[in-house]
Every structure is written in C-alpha cells, then in structure tokens.
Amino acid sequence: MSTFVEEKDKLPGWNRPPVIEPDGDGELLEVAMGPHHPSTHGVFRMDVALDGERVIRLKPVFGYLHRNHEKLGEGMSYLGSMPFTDRLDYMCPLTNNWAYALAVEKLTGQEVPERAEYLRVILGELTRVVNHASAIGFLIQEMGASGTPLMYAFKQREKILDLFEALTGARMMVNYMRFGGCRVDATPAWLGAVRKVLDDLPQFADEFENLLRGNEILMARTQGVGILRPELAVNAGVTGPMLRASGVNYDIRKVDGYGIYNRFKFRVPLGEHWDVYDRFMIRLLEMRESFGIIDQALKDIPGGPIMDPKAKLRGFRPKPGEAYGRIEGPKGELGFYLISDGGPNPYRYRIRPPSLINLTVLEDMCLGSNVADVVLIFGSVDIVLGEVDR
Amino acid sequence: MKTVEEIKAAIEAAVPGAGVEVVPNPSVSGQHSLRLAASHAVEVATFLRDDAELALDFLSNATGVDWPDKEVSEKVKVTRTVSKIVDGTEQQVEETVEETRKHVVPGCLEAVYHLFSVAKKHGPVVIRMKTANRTDQVHLPSLTPVWRSAEFQEREIFDLFGIVFTGHPDLRRLLMWEEFKDHPMRRDYVEPDDFEYEPTAHDEVLKRAQERRAKLSAVVSGQEGAGA
Amino acid sequence: MLGEGILKGLGETARNFAGSFVSAERLTTIQYPEERAAPIEATRDFPFLVYDGADWEAGLRCVACQICEKECPPKCIYIVKSTDKKPDALGKPQIYPTRFDIDISVCMSCQICVEVCPFEAIKMDTEFELSTTDRFGGLLYDREQLARSNEYYHTIHPTEAAEVDARLAEEKAKAEAKAKAAAVAAAAKAAAGPAAPKPAAAAAAGAPAASAPAVKASEGEKQG
Numbered sequence: 085m086s087t088f089v090e091e092k093d094k095l096p097g098w099n100r101p102p103v104i105e106p107d108g109d110g111e112l113l114e115v116a117m118g119p120h121h122p123s124t125h126g127v128f129r130m131d132v133a134l135d136g137e138r139v140i141r142l143k144p145v146f147g148y149l150h151r152n153h154e155k156l157g158e159g160m161s162y163l164g165s166m167p168f169t170d171r172l173d174y175m176c177p178l179t180n181n182w183a184y185a186l187a188v189e190k191l192t193g194q195e196v197p198e199r200a201e202y203l204r205v206i207l208g209e210l211t212r213v214v215n216h217a218s219a220i221g222f223l224i225q226e227m228g229a230s231g232t233p234l235m236y237a238f239k240q241r242e243k244i245l246d247l248f249e250a251l252t253g254a255r256m257m258v259n260y261m262r263f264g265g266c267r268v269d270a271t272p273a274w275l276g277a278v279r280k281v282l283d284d285l286p287q288f289a290d291e292f293e294n295l296l297r298g299n300e301i302l303m304a305r306t307q308g309v310g311i312l313r314p315e316l317a318v319n320a321g322v323t324g325p326m327l328r329a330s331g332v333n334y335d336i337r338k339v340d341g342y343g344i345y346n347r348f349k350f351r352v353p354l355g356e357h358w359d360v361y362d363r364f365m366i367r368l369l370e371m372r373e374s375f376g377i378i379d380q381a382l383k384d385i386p387g388g389p390i391m392d393p394k395a396k397l398r399g400f401r402p403k404p405g406e407a408y409g410r411i412e413g414p415k416g417e418l419g420f421y422l423i424s425d426g427g428p429n430p431y432r433y434r435i436r437p438p439s440l441i442n443l444t445v446l447e448d449m450c451l452g453s454n455v456a457d458v459v460l461i462f463g464s465v466d467i468v469l470g471e472v473d474r
Numbered sequence: 475m476k477t478v479e480e481i482k483a484a485i486e487a488a489v490p491g492a493g494v495e496v497v498p499n500p501s502v503s504g505q506h507s508l509r510l511a512a513s514h515a516v517e518v519a520t521f522l523r524d525d526a527e528l529a530l531d532f533l534s535n536a537t538g539v540d541w542p543d544k545e546v547s548e549k550v551k552v553t554r555t556v557s558k559i560v561d562g563t564e565q566q567v568e569e570t571v572e573e574t575r576k577h578v579v580p581g582c583l584e585a586v587y588h589l590f591s592v593a594k595k596h597g598p599v600v601i602r603m604k605t606a607n608r609t610d611q612v613h614l615p616s617l618t619p620v621w622r623s624a625e626f627q628e629r630e631i632f633d634l635f636g637i638v639f640t641g642h643p644d645l646r647r648l649l650m651w652e653e654f655k656d657h658p659m660r661r662d663y664v665e666p667d668d669f670e671y672e673p674t675a676h677d678e679v680l681k682r683a684q685e686r687r688a689k690l691s692a693v694v695s696g697q698e699g700a701g702a
Numbered sequence: 703m704l705g706e707g708i709l710k711g712l713g714e715t716a717r718n719f720a721g722s723f724v725s726a727e728r729l730t731t732i733q734y735p736e737e738r739a740a741p742i743e744a745t746r747d748f749p750f751l752v753y754d755g756a757d758w759e760a761g762l763r764c765v766a767c768q769i770c771e772k773e774c775p776p777k778c779i780y781i782v783k784s785t786d787k788k789p790d791a792l793g794k795p796q797i798y799p800t801r802f803d804i805d806i807s808v809c810m811s812c813q814i815c816v817e818v819c820p821f822e823a824i825k826m827d828t829e830f831e832l833s834t835t836d837r838f839g840g841l842l843y844d845r846e847q848l849a850r851s852n853e854y855y856h857t858i859h860p861t862e863a864a865e866v867d868a869r870l871a872e873e874k875a876k877a878e879a880k881a882k883a884a885a886v887a888a889a890a891k892a893a894a895g896p897a898a899p900k901p902a903a904a905a906a907a908g909a910p911a912a913s914a915p916a917v918k919a920s921e922g923e924k925q926g
Contacts (some may be wrong), residue, residue, distance in 0.1 A: 099622040152658055154634075193502030204699070232715060234633035239730050246742065253746035253826065259812045267817075268744075295714045298707030318531050318592050323625025332592060360696055373922035398818055399774065405501020408535065408588050409597055421588070424501070436535040436588075439798040440630075441623050460497045473649060676777045 324416025
C-alpha cells in the first residue's frame with residue numbers, strides 16, 4: 085500500500101517540502117528502505133520513490149518499536165517510571181533520567197543539593213561524549229568505513245560504561261537519578277577514575293579528528309549534502325546538534341540554565357554551511373566542550389548530601405498541577421510533560437522525543453539528492469528508535 | 475517575557491473575537507496556559523508566531539490529553555407539594571427533601587501546545603484547545619501550517635487519542651499500523667486479550683488469566699464428559 | 703596534495719594496528735568466554751533473598767511485607783504470605799513468604815525492590831550467565847533458588863554487605879537496649895506496685911512491645 089498522499093502534499097508554503105519533478109517519462113521506482121536495514125539505526129522504514137538515483141518522494145514510517153510508554157507511565161508510580169526512561173533513548177540513559185527528574189522537580193518544587201547537581205553534570209556530559217562519539221562512528225560506518233572509527237569510539241565508550249557500572253551498578257540501564265538528587269554517592273576513588281578517563285579523552289578526540297576531518301572521501305560525500313535552512317529548522321522544531329549545525333544559536337543549557345550549567349564556561353559551536361559535514365563537526369566540537377565541563381565539575385565538586393532530605397521514596401504524591409521540564413539531551417531537546425491529579429500515578433505522562441521531531445525535516449533534506457546520500461543524511465540526524473516510537 | 479494575562483490581552487487586541495481564557499496551573503511550576511477557541515486558533519497562532527515581542531517561532535511539544543466523562547452526584551434540596559394527613563384531614567403540604575442527583579459531565583479531548591522563542595530565548599507559553607466531546611465532535615484546527623513541527627505530533631495525537639485535525643496535510647496514523655481501529659491512549663482503552671503466558675501475573679491480568687483458565691477447563695471437562 | 707587527508711587517516715590506523723602488537727592498551731578485545739573482564743563490585747544483575755546463618759528457611763530475612771511486589775515496575779515478583787509465624791533474627795515471631803517467585807525473564811534489574819525493602823532482605827546478585835533451555839519455567843526462580851547466604855553476599859558486594867551488617871547490628875543493639883530498659887522499668891514498677899502476678903505479665907508484655915517500636919524505628923530510618 086502506498087504511503088504517498090499526492091494531492092494534499094502539494095500545498096504551497098515556505099515550510100512545506102519542495103516538489104521535485106522527475107525528468108523524463110517512465111515509472112518511479114518505489115523502494116522501502118527498512119525496517120530490516122543495516123543503516124537505519126533501528127527498525128525504521130523510509131518509503132522512497134526514485135527516478136533513477138534521485139529521490140522524488142520520501143516518507144518515513146515508524147512505530148515498529150512502539151511500546152506505548154506513555155500509557156505505562158499512567159499505570160505506574162512516578163518512581164516506577166524512572167527505569168523505563170532509561171529505555172527511551174538507550175544510548176543516553178542518564179540524560180533521560182535527568183530530564184524526568186527535572187520535570188518532577190519542577191512539578192513539586194523540590195530542591196536538589198549541590199553535590200547531586202555536580203554529579204548530574206559530570207554524568208550528563210560523559211553521556212554526551214559517549215553519544216556523540218558513537219553517532220560519529222555510526223555515521224562513518226554508514227559511509228563504508230566498515231567500523232574502524234566506530235570501534236575507536238567504542239573503546240572510549242567501554243571505559244565510560246565501566247565508570248557508570250562502578251557508580252550505578254549497570255552499564256546502560258542505570259536508573260540513577262531520583263526526584264531531589266541522585267541515588268548513590270560517588271566515592272573519591274570513582275572521581276579519581278573519572279579524572280583518569282578524562283585525561284585520555286582529548287587524545288582520543290585528536291585521533292578521531294586526524295582520522296576523519298581532512299579525509300577527502302568524507303568531505304566529498306558530506307559537504308553540500310542534506311542542507312537544512314535555519315528558518316525551516318526552527319519552524320520544524322528541530323533541536324540539538326542539528327539545529328546548531330544550521331547556524332541557530334539555541335542550546336538549552338545556556339538558554340534555560342537548568343541545574344548549575346550557568347557556572348560552567350563552555351562554548352556552543354555553530355555551523356555555517358548547514359550540511360552533513362557541519363553536523364558531524366559540531367558533534368566533534370561539542371565533545372571537546374564536554375571535556376572542559378567535566379574537568380571544571382571535577383575540580384569544583386563539593387561534599388554534602390546527594391538527596392533532598394524531605395524526598396520520599398514511597399507514597400510520593402505530588403499536588404495537582406502540570407509541568408513541562410526539558411534538558412539539552414545529546415540528541416536534542418528532551419522534555420517531559422506531566423499532569424498530576426494528586427494521586428500516586430501521573431494523570432498524563434508525555435515524552436517530547438527529539439529524534440521524532442528532528443525527523444520532520446528528513447523529507448526536505450533528502451528530496452532531490454541521490455539515494456546513497458539518504459543514508460548519510462539520515463545518519464546525521466542521529467536518531468534512536470526507542471525515543472522515536474517510545 | 476509577558477505574563478499570561480498580558481499575552482491574553484495582546485491576543486485579544488490583535489485578533490478580535492478570539493475566545494481566549496487563562497487556565498491557571500496550581501502547581502509550583504507556574505506554567506499557566508491559555509485556552510483558545512477552535513474558531514480563531516490558526517489566526518491566534520499566526521499572531522503568536524509573527525508578533526515582534528513574543529516571537530514564539532518554536533513549537534516544542536504538541537500532545538493530547540483525554541478527560542473522560544465524569545459522573546457527578548450532588549445533593550439538591552427539592553421542595554415538593556405532597557398530600558399528607560395532618561390533624562386527621564388530607565392536606566397539601568410543602569415538603570423539603572434532600573435528593574442525590576447524578577448527572578454526567580461530558581468529557582473532552584484536549585490538545586496542548588508548548589511554545590518557545592528561539593529569537594528571544596523565552597518560554598514556555600502553553601496553549602490548549604478542547605474538543606466538544608469525545609465521540610463525534612472531535613475536530614480541531616491543525617496548527618501545522620503555522621509550525622511545521624506539529625506535523626508528526628498531530629498525527630500522533632490523531633493516532634493515539636482520536637482528535638481529527640482539519641487542515642493537516644497528511645493525517646494518517648503514525649505509530650500504530652494503518653488498519654488499527656481503536657485509540658490506545660484514551661483512558662477507556664481495553665487491551666486485546668492476547669497476553670502471553672505470564673508466570674507472575676498480577677491484578678487485572680491475573681483475573682483474566684484465571685477466568686480464561688476456568689473457561690478452558692470447563693470446555694475440556696465438558697468434552698470429556700460428552701466423550702465418556 | 704590530493705589524498706593527504708586519507709593518508710593521515712591511514713597513518714592513524716597503522717599506528718593503532720602496529721601498536722596492538724606491542725601495547726596492551728591498544729589491544730582492547732577480550733576473548734570471552736576464555737577471558738573474562740575484571741568484575742566491578744557495584745554491578746547488579748538479578749535479585750536474590752538473603753538469609754542469615756546456615757538454614758535458608760529459618761534464616762530468611764524476608765517477612766513478606768510485599769512492598770517490593772507493589773513497587774516492582776514490571777511486576778515480576780509474586781509473593782504468598784504464610785498463615786503461621788516463625789521467629790526471625792531478632793527472636794520475634796514473624797510471618798514469612800511461603801511463595802516468593804521472581805520471573806527473571808521479566809525482571810529489568812532496576813533494583814527498586816532493593817531500595818524499598820525495609821528489612822535488607824533482597825539484594826542484587828552478580829550472576830548473568832543464566833541461560834536455560836526450559837522455556838516455560840527455567841527463568842522463573844522460586845524461594846529456594848533465590849535464597850543465598852549472607853556470606854555469599856559478602857563475597858560479591860563486600861562494602862555494601864559490611865554496611866548492611868553494621869546497620870542491622872545497630873538496630874539489634876537498639877532493640878536489645880530498649881528491651882532491657884523496659885524490663886528494668888517494669889521490674890521497678892512491679893517492685894513498687896501491689897500485686898505479685900503483675901511483674902511476670904508486665905515483663906512478658908514489656909519485651910515484645912519494646913521490640914515492635916524498634917522495628918518501626920528502623921523502618922522510619924530507612925524511609926527518611
């Protein structure tokens with residue numbers, strides 16, 4: 085069954101996808117890229133209509149990983165939903181936890197102690213390093229580099245995952261943040277281990293850059309490909325490295341200043357050419373900025389408690405009301421919208437998934453380019469299906 | 475940034491006749507919302523996006539909420555004339571009785587939008603729209619022509635809640651498959667009875683598993699009885 | 703020169719390749735299952751029930767309060783309370799679980815059951831090589847399969863087990879001190895009071911009443 089809706093989609097409008105006319109007669113080749121596809125970052129399908137090599141129409145289709153997380157959240161207590169947030173964007177479980185904890189803290193007005201905020205920043209930035217290194221690695225693999233840069237990135241990821249395991253008990257599904265602080269305190273030994281890993285990371289970033297940045301094949305394949313205009317990016321709700329690669333200076337860590345981010349000095353890299361190469365370079369530069377933030381946090385972390393002393397583990401019933409809390413996740417703006425009716429379970433538990441909303445412009449970027457570029461453009465959006473489908 | 479009342483005043487000045495009301499938010503977050511009437515919603519949204527001061531050019535989150543029908547019982551004092559025997563003779567006497575009256579407050583489906591400004595770096599501004607009821611009048615104007623990011627999110631609201639957005643360029647199901655019938659995120663959604671073998675069933679699933687086991691064993695014993 | 707970037711990249715790859723022959727840092731693959739990665743102390747896999755002493759049934763710390771069952775997000779714990787009582791570690795008669803099943807194919811190792819347990823009865827194990835060929839019951843662990851001794855707990859999580867033991871010893875000491883104080887007070891009251899049968903009844907009533915607030919106090923400590 086064709087998923088193309090031909091008449092309605094030819095609506096005029098500056099924020100609608102362009103209409104590409106095929107040149108020549110003949111039928112268009114309709115290809116389903118996915119859901120069994122090595123390059124689609126999960127179970128994801130794109131219905132593509134091709135004229136030779138050029139993409140004429142493209143419609144993304146997903147929902148293969150839909151677990152109705154939002155309904156589960158309505159049936160579970162607030163604390164019980166925390167392990168499920170790990171499984172949303174499963175490459176960055178700590179930032180997912182943080183977003184949910186932030187939303188609940190906005191709803192109830194709880195205070196988070198200093199040490200917990202520093203720990204959150206350290207873990208959040210380590211997660212950002214892991215995510216950006218893996219994203220670049222996967223993008224390069226899709227270009228055909230058969231996994232060498234990916235494995236270099238994963239070598240560092242292993243070290244960081246070992247750090248997570250030593251602190252929280254699990255490599256990925258950490259279930260670490262709580263409403264009002266963190267679950268487990270960090271020992272000085274652990275902070276020393278973070279310092280040791282951090283000392284090796286800039287050398288890894290240099291190696292990565294040497295391997296990739298000047299590589300002519302990479303430049304030829306990614307420069308000028310998948311251009312996203314800044315006005316369209318803002319109107320389409322795109323956030324994260326994709327938005328900054330289109331030259332828009334919007335980083336929620338600087339805008340909202342949630343947690344204690346306004347104490348750290350870090351720069352926000354912006355792109356000039358709005359293409360895939362910019363998105364890849366932005367991720368590399370943001371990784372370097374994260375090293376600086378972790379370094380500052382390790383120097384300044386105070387002692388003290390890690391949980392709000394008035395926080396309750398069981399019988400947590402926030403007063404009726406609603407709140408929307410968001411963070412700058414590695415993929416974009418991850419937000420949680422909670423409506424509480426005074427009971428132990430939330431009345432409405434909504435996750436604002438950055439990957440899903442970043443996919444809105446996939447069509448715009450891919451139309452008119454070659455099919456081989458579709459894989460690259462899609463890889464530069466950096467999605468995780470757990471978040472798109474929830 | 476302006477407060478909610480100031481934004482309401484600005485909207486009413488720019489779009490006359492727009493039915494805007496403030497919905498206060500009792501929680502500490504202070505994120506009060508504005509309820510828009512469906513008739514002028516697209517105009518109001520365009521004003522919010524293009525206004526020089528507000529510049530709400532970024533739609534961050536669009537979601538649906540289901541408010542099911544509520545049965546409300548209230549005690550009402552009713553005065554009635556009844557014939558009663560007073561002092562041996564039948565007379566018409568006024569009697570005041572307290573009655574419990576039940577009536578159903580019709581539910582609705584609601585669409586909530588969170589707006590931010592990338593140009594001015596402020597937000598959030600929360601706007602809401604309500605449908606008339608949950609059964610047949612479930613149409614709302616689509617804000618996709620104003621903010622493109624509503625495209626997939628309104629499709630998801632249509633898929634999971636059932637709100638039909640008029641003016642949406644491509645309203646199909648997003649997360650469920652095309653032939654699926656019900657709307658899963660509604661509060662009265664009943665899951666299909668195809669749960670797998672659950673060794674540690676609880677609550678609802680345990681009850682249904684026990685009922686099914688009882689039914690199956692009744693069928694089996696019935697067959698055995700008939701065979702023997 | 704055209705190709706300079708590619709050559710630079712190939713130089714990096716060559717350095718890593720040659721280095722993997724000479725330095726352990728660059729040879730990162732661990733040949734599992736012949737080699738194992740170094741175990742990390744805080745790791746958690748699936749829950750187990752702790753028992754004190756040698757007899758797992760008598761020393762099981764769990765009192766079937768069913769808090770872990772209620773808080774478990776995927777609802778993988780199934781508990782059936784007993785109808786009789788047996789004495790627990792403090793000597794007080796307690797109910798115990800006649801059935802305590804955890805379906806580890808459902809369990810997601812979130813460790814919330816450990817956090818909410820007021821009696822330090824359920825902890826996380828570190829075993830992960832648990833595959834089985836029995837599809838329908840092989841991953842459903844009952845009470846006996848889940849019970850492990852406190853000594854085992856010390857071998858897998860030494861620092862945590864030491865903390866738990868310290869906490870339990872403190873609670874026990876507090877309970878004993880309270881019981882002693884109550885007994886002394888009751889004896890003093892009986893000596894001052896008129897009737898003779900009263901001291902025996904008062905002493906008997908004093909001891910269980912004293913240990914009950916001690917247990918409640920420990921619960922309150924855990925919550926706060």
